Structure formats: C-alpha cells, structure tokens
Amino acid sequence: MFRMDLAQLQEELLASSDLLIVQDLDGVCMPLVKDPLTRRMPADYVRAAATLKGRFQVLTNGEHEGRRGVNRLVEAALGDTETAAREGLYLPGLAAGGVQLQDCYGHLTHPGVSDAEMTFLANVPTRMQGLLAERLPSVMPELGNEAIAAEIERAILDTQVSPTINLNSLFSLIPNDVARQRQLQVMLQELMDQLMAMAAAEGLANSFFLHVAPNLGRDQEGVERLKPAEAGDVGSTDIQFMLRGAIKEVGLLVLINRHIADRTGTAPLGDDFNVRTAPHDHGALLALCHEHIAQDQMPHLVGVGDTVTSTPCPSGDGWLRGGSDRGFLTLLQELGESYGHCNRVVLVDSSAGEVDRPSLLDGSLEGISDPNDSLRFDVCIPEGPERYVNWFIALAEAHHGPEPSA
Known part of the structure; x- marks a missing residue:
C-alpha cells in the first residue's frame, strides 16, 4: 500500500490547478466524543477552511443546523453568532449524508425532500x-x-433530517x-x-x-x-x-457537480442534480460521471475520513467491509483511476477520542482494512485530528493562488 507523508501531500496540492478537498468532520477535524454537545472546533481551522474557498467542501452524516449542528461549533469557535454569516465562515458542503446543502454564509436547502x-x-x-x-x-x-x-x-x-x-x-x-x-x-x-x-x-x-x-x-x-x-x-x-439517497458517495457527485458549475458556469449533471434522484451504486455513479463530465472538467480530488472498517466474515470466507466514509473514499479513488487523476485518500486515526475505535498506531490496519481491500490509503495520520488540523491550517496558509473563477 503506497504511502505519502503530509509534507508530500501538501506539495502536491499546492501545485494543483483545480483542487477539491472533500472532508468528513467528526473524528477528522475534531476528536470523537460521547456527547456531540461537548465538541469543539478550533477558530484557526474555521478560518483555514474559508481561505480554501472553492477548494474545500464538507461531507458529513452530522448536520449543519440546530443546537447540535456544526454551525453552532463554528459560532462558538469565533466567539459570536454573527461573524460567520457576515464573513462567510460557515463550513460549506453537504450534511445529513447529502440532503442538507449549505454555502459558506449559512444558506441552507434540502434538495429533493418533500x-x-x-x-x-x-x-x-x-x-x-x-x-x-x-x-x-x-x-x-x-x-x-x-x-x-x-x-x-x-x-x-x-x-x-437525520x-x-x-x-x-x-x-x-x-x-x-x-x-x-x-x-x-x-x-x-x-x-x-x-x-x-x-x-x-x-x-x-x-x-x-x-x-x-x-x-x-x-x-x-x-x-x-x-x-x-x-x-x-x-x-x-x-x-x-x-x-433515502443520503449516502456519502452520492453526495460526492453532488459536490463535484457544484464545483464544476462554480468554475465554469455550467453544471454537467444538471442544476437540480441531488442525492434523492441520483443512482446509488458505484458502477452507475461512475458511468454517470463519464457520460457527462469531461476529463479536463473533473477536479483533482482529495477525500479525508476516519470511519472505515473491515472484519473477517464469521464463516471465514472473505471480509465484511463498511464504515460511513468507505463509500465516498472508494468512489473518489475509482474516479481518479478512471479519469487518470492522482486523487488522494487520507485516513485520520480517531481511536484516541472518547469512543473505542481500531487504531492506526501499530500500522496493521486491523479492523480497518485487509489484504484484499481495494481501498488504498495514500496518507495515514495516526496522531489523529490535532495533527490533521495543524496540517490543514498550514496548507491554507501556504496556498497563495487566486480563487477559482465563477
């Protein structure tokens, strides 16, 4: 399994002309906790995400709004309830697995929901x-x-909505x-x-x-x-x-579609494309991309998650593979392979939080991956969310390129 370190990844991403980082939240940019109301998000991380505007989207099974929403964490990090909306510092992207869409000003919609x-x-x-x-x-x-x-x-x-x-x-x-x-x-x-x-x-x-x-x-x-x-x-x-439809791999296509629309003015999958109406299996999602998205339109994708599992079948025949980030990371990897792009998969170790999880520390990936697993991790971060956040902030500080044109 090929590995890059974070310095190599940063160098590659700084050279990218059309970057889209798609990132999970819990266990990635903040430790896992037993009570979500106790979560904290660093202000420097929030501002770093805004610096990467046009190159960064979240994809989470949590939610943006409500008392348990990530927007409350952003407001707490900034110290008030007004700065984020005024300066566009909310985390843009999809929540609730893909049915809750938000821009950086906190404008929220639920496409396709009755x-x-x-x-x-x-x-x-x-x-x-x-x-x-x-x-x-x-x-x-x-x-x-x-x-x-x-x-x-x-x-x-x-x-x-979840x-x-x-x-x-x-x-x-x-x-x-x-x-x-x-x-x-x-x-x-x-x-x-x-x-x-x-x-x-x-x-x-x-x-x-x-x-x-x-x-x-x-x-x-x-x-x-x-x-x-x-x-x-x-x-x-x-x-x-x-x-139904709120699964992260479908959400990935929604984010890609919107990213291309923001850069070119045209949404290749249609202006109304959403997770409720999209196909759900990997093969159909890949085929949809290749039918509508040209190679020079497909962005350089980086997927960041923490929840990937693999356990031997009780029968002893093969593996049971899952985890809420596995689907979108696998599709992101497959898109890279089929489009000839160097898409990257980053796995953050969330085992040091308050929830028991398999660890990356011994390098075995036991409980996470297996010898026959098609999902490969380009970068592993055994030090957990704090290390990832520090790297993310450094990436934003080093990124002096112009914002993508609308």
Missing part, C-alpha cells in the same frame, strides 16, 4: 423517546427512573461487558426497525433508511450491517434515521 418527509422526521425524536422508555429498563435494570430518563435524553440526537440514537453514554456504564453491549445494540436495531415500519404505515415506505455507524457494509438487500461489540472495540455506537 414536506411529508420533513413532517415525519420532526416527530421521530418523540417516538424514539417513547420506544426507548419502553425497552431500556429491561436491558439496564440497575438504572432507576431518573437515570433512565437522563440516559434517554443523552442518547437521542434530535437533529432535523434523528439519531447514540449509545455511547450507555456503553460507558458497562465498559467491559461485551454481552450487554451487544444486547443494547440489538435493542437499538429492533427499535429503529419499528420506526421504519411506522414510516411505511404512513405511506413513506421508500423515503428512509437506517445508517449504522460504524457498520460492516450492506447485506444483499442493501441494509447496513450492525458491527457487534467486541473486547476493545465497541462496534456500532449509533443508528441514524436518514432520508
């Missing part, structure tokens, strides 16, 4: 609360009513009890399946899907596989109730 879907999503956190209140006491009988209520409040992330149940706080109460951690995971899967059934009963059977993080890829029906807890690796910590 009013009925938004109404159902608005009620999901309340339904999550009721279902957890029914089921959690039997899994955690040692908790009293007050403690159960507090854990439910911590577990439900009441975001606008409401989530996160088990990190509950896992921390039983850190070495793998059997009970797995019980919690099964409970969570069953509860989220109930929500999917509720959506179907209201005529929205094809509107949503469940994003498991981290996961072991998808089964034959396209359903994401839960990653069971093991000693030293808690496995799947949360499940997001997401709009």
Whole structure:
C-alpha cells in the first residue's frame, strides 16, 4: 500500500490547478466524543477552511443546523453568532449524508425532500423517546427512573433530517461487558426497525433508511450491517434515521457537480442534480460521471475520513467491509483511476477520542482494512485530528493562488 507523508501531500496540492478537498468532520477535524454537545472546533481551522474557498467542501452524516449542528461549533469557535454569516465562515458542503446543502454564509436547502418527509422526521425524536422508555429498563435494570430518563435524553440526537440514537453514554456504564453491549445494540436495531415500519404505515415506505455507524457494509438487500461489540472495540455506537439517497458517495457527485458549475458556469449533471434522484451504486455513479463530465472538467480530488472498517466474515470466507466514509473514499479513488487523476485518500486515526475505535498506531490496519481491500490509503495520520488540523491550517496558509473563477 503506497504511502505519502503530509509534507508530500501538501506539495502536491499546492501545485494543483483545480483542487477539491472533500472532508468528513467528526473524528477528522475534531476528536470523537460521547456527547456531540461537548465538541469543539478550533477558530484557526474555521478560518483555514474559508481561505480554501472553492477548494474545500464538507461531507458529513452530522448536520449543519440546530443546537447540535456544526454551525453552532463554528459560532462558538469565533466567539459570536454573527461573524460567520457576515464573513462567510460557515463550513460549506453537504450534511445529513447529502440532503442538507449549505454555502459558506449559512444558506441552507434540502434538495429533493418533500414536506411529508420533513413532517415525519420532526416527530421521530418523540417516538424514539417513547420506544426507548419502553425497552431500556429491561436491558439496564440497575438504572432507576431518573437515570433512565437522563440516559434517554443523552442518547437521542434530535437533529432535523437525520434523528439519531447514540449509545455511547450507555456503553460507558458497562465498559467491559461485551454481552450487554451487544444486547443494547440489538435493542437499538429492533427499535429503529419499528420506526421504519411506522414510516411505511404512513405511506413513506421508500423515503428512509437506517445508517449504522460504524457498520460492516450492506447485506444483499442493501441494509447496513450492525458491527457487534467486541473486547476493545465497541462496534456500532449509533443508528441514524436518514432520508433515502443520503449516502456519502452520492453526495460526492453532488459536490463535484457544484464545483464544476462554480468554475465554469455550467453544471454537467444538471442544476437540480441531488442525492434523492441520483443512482446509488458505484458502477452507475461512475458511468454517470463519464457520460457527462469531461476529463479536463473533473477536479483533482482529495477525500479525508476516519470511519472505515473491515472484519473477517464469521464463516471465514472473505471480509465484511463498511464504515460511513468507505463509500465516498472508494468512489473518489475509482474516479481518479478512471479519469487518470492522482486523487488522494487520507485516513485520520480517531481511536484516541472518547469512543473505542481500531487504531492506526501499530500500522496493521486491523479492523480497518485487509489484504484484499481495494481501498488504498495514500496518507495515514495516526496522531489523529490535532495533527490533521495543524496540517490543514498550514496548507491554507501556504496556498497563495487566486480563487477559482465563477
């Protein structure tokens, strides 16, 4: 597996005439934490992202807006709620896996999402609360009513278009009890399946899907596989109730399409191209690009993520590969190969945060990759988000080229 170091990557990117960095957020530019409300983002990072305007977009399963949104982190970093909108310092790009689009001034849209879907999503956190209140006491009988209520409040992330149940706080109460951690995971899967059934009963059977993080890829029906807890690796910590189509590899094409439109004035995939109407498999996405995007229009892509998994199949035959960043990093790599571009894949080690994750430190990539994995990492950052942020800030400071023309 070929490796570059960060200095070599910076040199290459500074020489690029049409660069687009597509970056995940949690675990990449800030450490993973059990409670998203405790996240912090450095002000220097926020300003560095703005310096790279036209060359940088985020692609996250989190959300831009709301009390848990990344916009609140940007405002906290800058010290007020007005500077970001005035100076264009919000992080541009796609959130909620691809259905929440934002520019650097905080203008937000949800392309392709219906009013009925938004109404159902608005009620999901309340339904999550009721279902957890029914089921959690039997899994955690040692908790009293007050403690159960507090854990439910911590577990439900009441975001606008991707409401989530996160088990990190509950896992921390039983850190070495793998059997009970797995019980919690099964409970969570069953509860989220109930929500999917509720959506179907209201005529929205094809509107949503469940994003498991981290996961072991998808089964034959396209359903994401839960990653069971093991000693030293808690496995799947949360499940997001997401709009169908909100997967990062499709979001990557939305960002590419918009990037080309900003540079040339024409969107090769159409002005209204969005994740709700796009194909979902890699082959179709690649074919769509080659049908509509010329080689000299395709930007030099760099993908930055932290959540990639690979685990031996229980049957002993092959590997289960997943992780919320695997899809878009793989597609980005395939686009580079098929267009003859030196696209780069950067993996940041998020194992030193508050959530158990496989580490890059020993160089084995165990739990992350495998000998037959087609996804290759050009740059690995075992030191984690702090090292990546410092490099990112240095890249922005060294980048003196003119902004891409609109």
